[in-house]
Amino acid sequence: MVLVMKEKELQRKYIQAQLIKQQINAMIEQKNAVDEKTQELAVSMHAVEKLDEMKKGEEIWSTIGSGAFVRSDIKDIDNVLVSIGAGVIAKKPRSRATEILKERLEELKRINLQIMEEVTGYAQQVEQLESEIESLAEEIQKQEKKKRK
16 A cells, blocks of 8 residues: 555656756747847847948948848937837937837846746756655665565
């Protein structure tokens, strides 16, 4: 009877460890998405800062998304169109646009840190469960050997 209970406990802990590992993998995917967005923001901030070096009428290659570009002329170096959320884009002075991008970058850094802290906590839980699983498996093996004798 004790052996059956230990086997069920072993199964329960194994399933729990697998579920936590799946959660870790999902969080790592989330972190990768945050990292991509962080890189995108860094590129945008760099482009806004480079406007200082440009003149009206200067020709540049502008991204239209997904690695595609078109030739365009700079019409305004003082204002930038920036997403302000919910699919809304607004014309903002370059300095304000930079602030908005920096705020987003800081938020993404906070999110990234939070994800990593959670992943670390889950990893510790998995480590603990794996240790318990190993101990239970050894106990079960010992009891099965005793049973056979």
